[in-house]
Amino acid sequence: MRYRRFGRTGWEVSEVGYGMWGMGGWSGSDDEESLRSLQRAVELGVNFFDTAWGYGEGHSEGLLGRLVRANPDRRLYTASKIPPKNFKWPSRRGFTLDETFPPEHIEEYVHSSLRNSGLEKFDLMQFHVWEDEWVEDDRWAKKMDELRSQGLVGAVGISINRWEPWNGVRAVRSGHIDAVQVIYNIFDQNPEDELFPACREMDVAVIARVPFDEGTLTGTLTKESSWPEGDWRNTYFVPENLIPSVERADALKPVAERAGLTLPEMALRFILSNPTVSTIIPGMRKLKNVESNAAASDAGALAPELLEELRPHRWERKPKPWSQ
Helix, strand or coil: CCEEECHHHCCEEECECEECHHHCCCCCCCHHHHHHHHHHHHHCCCCEEECCCCCCCCHHHHHHHHHHHHCCCCCCEEEEEECCCCCCCCCCCCCCHHHHCCHHHHHHHHHHHHHHHCCCCEEEEEECCCCHHHHHCCHHHHHHHHHHHCCCEEEEEEECCCCCCCCCHHHHHHCCCCEEEEECCCCCCHHHCCHHHHHHHHCCEEEEECCCHHHHHHCCCCCCCCCCCCCCHHHHCCHHHHHHHHHHHHHHHHHHHHCCCCHHHHHHHHHHCCCCCCEECCECCCHHHHHHHHHHHHHCCCCHHHHHHHHHHCCCCCCCCCCC
16 A cells, blocks of 8 residues: 655655445445445555445444554544535535534534544544635634644545546635545546646645445446445436446446456546545445555556546536436
8 A cells, every 4th residue: 555645734644545425324334344345445555435424323433433543553544524414415506504514413413423432533524515705704724723732633625526636726826724525536537737736726625535436447247237225326316427437437348448447446546646646545345445445555646658548538517406
């Protein structure tokens, strides 16, 4: 496992981190399997773990706390997220700070996450949705400074809405945040345009999420794929999304084959080829996924000529009612 500097915090974090969304208690998740996978990740050098109150109303946070207590001799970096007060994901234009993150709500849910996890402090606390116009109302920043001074939070971050990397540039340039979490993968290369340059300028860490485009970049989905009743992917992968996603993933398979790579490995190493990225947080519930994803770090960046071949696979997308 290789490590990267996490922006101005100076932390050295594993370039492959761990996204804990799938451990919220749905889609057949099993706590014991989750804990085995988390522990295996620690053994392989993973030291950055990302969860949220919204992942099972604190269930995933509880698993992270158990992992930290089971590894007292290791420095594990913990990250969670405050849900918006209106509990609407993603945020929409026009939502005000009072509807989403008024100071008293921020404080309530930071304490809630600490109770859920049994931790005394989160290294990184993020806003689970974001609108850049909230930069003008700095009550959120003042409250986070207060919580940081109390030793409850180490650093502050934002999680940017799907396919809106521009909607965080002002926050980065404000100097109030230490990290941004954004979708970045072979299809979604848009953060390279404005967001990444701002992050480099302000020394803000970048957490790349959804590295496999919700599964299409694993190469395992087909145009007939379906999921159990209640699984959120049934509403995300509507035909309007599933069909072009599978077609675009299929177009990448011969590229990976010629390079002697699996599609998931190529997807991860594409992201790791960008030095602006601090860590990737794939979701991993099974041991085999932990081991294969962690191995991508050892393999390093892709060859420059392969990166150039992947550039035309950029996909310009706009948020839709189903895109969540």
